[in-house]
Amino acid sequence: MIMSSIQEIQQEIVEEFEMFDDWMQRYEYMIELGKSLPLIDEKYKTDEYIIKGCQSKVWVHADLKDDKIEFTADSDAIITKGIIAILIRSFSGQPPQEILDADTSFIDEIGLKEHLSPTRANGLVSMIKQIKLYAIAYQAKAGN
Amino acid sequence: MASVSTPLTFDVKSIRKDFPILNRKVNEKPLVYFDNAATSQTPQQVIDVIVDYYSNYNANIHRGVHALSQEATDAYEQARIKLQKHFNIPNAYQTLFTSGTTHGINIVASGYAEILKEGDEVIVSALEHHSNIVPWQMLCEKTGAVLKVIPMTDNGTLDMDAFEQLLSDKTKLVFVNHVSNALGTVNPIEFIIEKTHAVGGAVLVDGAQAAPHIKADVQALDVDFYVVSAHKMCGPTGVGMLYGKEKWLEQLPPYQGGGEMIDQVTFEKTTYAGLPHKFEAGTPNICGGIAFGAALDYMNAIGFETIAAYEHELLEYGTEKLKAIDGLRIYGESKEKTAVISFNIEGIHPYDIGTILDKLGVAVRTGHHCAQPIMDFYKIPGTVRASFAFYNTKEEIDILVAAVERAKNMLS
Structure with missing residues (x-):
């Protein structure tokens, strides 16, 4: 199986969201994605893996498998969880360097920009930072 | 104070004309501003x-x-x-x-x-x-x-x-x-x-x-x-x-x-x-x-007794309407309270409700309201807080209630 690149996956997500006429449908879809997010192992839902936002909490964990990073995550808020599902789909199963090079501008394209605002305090901005930090860490490890 | 009825001279329609911001739209919907406890709006006179x-x-x-x-x-x-x-x-x-x-x-x-x-x-x-x-x-x-x-x-x-x-x-x-x-x-x-x-x-x-x-x-x-x-x-x-x-x-x-x-x-x-x-x-x-x-x-010039009496009307109206929503719990039910309704819906995170309400043009505050010890007491991550001012109306409360119902349907 040939793995799609981050860019290809993000393009796919943008096209999926283009099918919806209004924000209600986009949000409903995102909530569904949130509900179907594979659950993070309960043992990682601890303070060690938590990203505390003022509004919602996010837990994120990463594992390296075959030189690719697999992310799992969760949130206590379903809309936050929906965006996590989108981010995980775009980043999980990718090599560290690709994750480091990728950006998240596709979130703007699908009309969810406000959720990645640093002032929103929902934990998502810190989650992306955490994803990148995992990529740096695993890349450094692979380089040794 | 709470028992004083609103004098007939209080005309919320003319009061609203003093606040230019109340005419604006948010997400293509008329703004319903219920975050007055965070900051109130400013009249043209000021x-x-x-x-x-x-x-x-x-x-x-x-x-x-x-x-x-x-x-x-x-x-x-x-x-x-x-x-x-x-x-x-x-x-x-x-x-x-x-x-x-x-x-x-x-x-x-x-x-x-x-x-x-x-x-x-x-x-x-x-x-x-x-x-x-x-x-x-x-x-x-x-x-x-x-x-x-x-x-x-x-x-x-x-x-x-x-x-x-x-x-x-x-x-x-x-x-x-x-x-x-x-x-x-x-x-x-x-x-x-x-x-x-x-x-x-x-x-x-x-x-x-x-x-x-x-x-x-x-x-x-x-x-x-x-x-x-x-x-x-x-x-x-x-x-x-x-x-x-x-x-x-x-x-x-x-x-x-x-x-x-x-x-x-x-x-x-x-x-x-x-x-x-x-x-x-x-x-x-x-x-x-x-x-x-x-x-x-x-x-x-409006008078604080008039303001308090009208806001109390809004509080009673909003409390009754919101309470009718299945699974909604109001936090803070003191007999003596100002026009603030802090609430949650069972099984739904306040951030999610706040996000949908914003999409519907309704501004509320969500989160712990910088009062984390209270949230710890109730063992909740936060609440949705609707806070009313004298320039708000019962019609706006109806919009809030409908928006909460809609959010509940989307999120549960």
Whole structure:
């Protein structure tokens, strides 16, 4: 199986969201994605893996498998969880360097920009930072 | 107060015309602004005062001999007198301009660092905003004083029996908000002040949430310190007031060094200016102070009893309508409360509800409202808080209720 690149996956997500006429449908879809997010192992839902936002909490964990990073995550808020599902789909199963090079501008394209605002305090901005930090860490490890 | 019915002269439609922002749209929907406990909106009358200041007499105050400086000084000092009269403060020099409630609290807290001794006790309430908890924690760390907490009960009121147990001759200070920002509970400050004075302590009341709804009379209350912010009561951000009893203000050391607060300066010694300038170092928010006075004029022209009676109608209407939603729980059900409804829907995170409400043009606050101890008490991550002002309407509450229903359907 040939793995799609981050860019290809993000393009796919943008096209999926283009099918919806209004924000209600986009949000409903995102909530569904949130509900179907594979659950993070309960043992990682601890303070060690938590990203505390003022509004919602996010837990994120990463594992390296075959030189690719697999992310799992969760949130206590379903809309936050929906965006996590989108981010995980775009980043999980990718090599560290690709994750480091990728950006998240596709979130703007699908009309969810406000959720990645640093002032929103929902934990998502810190989650992306955490994803990148995992990529740096695993890349450094692979380089040794 | 709650039983007073709204006079026929109160016309919310004409009041709304005073607030240009209420005409705007959010996400293509007419704005429904229910975040008044965070900041209130500004009437045109106050906006005009701000524009007039910068257009016609912007100058530094208290130090120029030229005409503009004199005009600005006069307007600023007149605003101080408006505040003095509004809160029935004995003297204008006990009416200190601050940058807001937090600043007022910090002036008192840092002053008390010089007064408190190890083993003294400071009492705060469980319903406090973080701004009224953190400064006292810092103060106690610095002085060795002990911080005690008045516990809250399930309906969001303070446990007064427990409070009386906490009091002793070691009690030097009690800090309590007049109205809780997270729940809207009106606290029994008269009782707290009386009991604290009986053991020789002083009381600081955070009036930030009360001031837009209740006209406090500091002499009748016999309160030692009372602090408010202009931006909760139709004024601009960045300005507020600290009232203090003269004996305390004389005793407390200055908060900041700088211009305005000095009497004479040599390199050997500086003597401080008298009140209020001792606590007003540097160039103040001149325009903000003048606009604060204008905001009080505006609200007093409508009348605080009229405002409170109308808001109480909104509170009762909103409470009844929201309670009818299946699975909705209201936090804070004190008999005495301002027009604040803090709620959650079973199984749904407040952030999710707030996000959908915003999409529908309804502005509410979600989260812990800077009152995390209250959220810990209820074991919840936060609440959705709808807070009403006198320019809101029952029709807007209907929009909120419909929006909450819609959010609930989407999210459950």
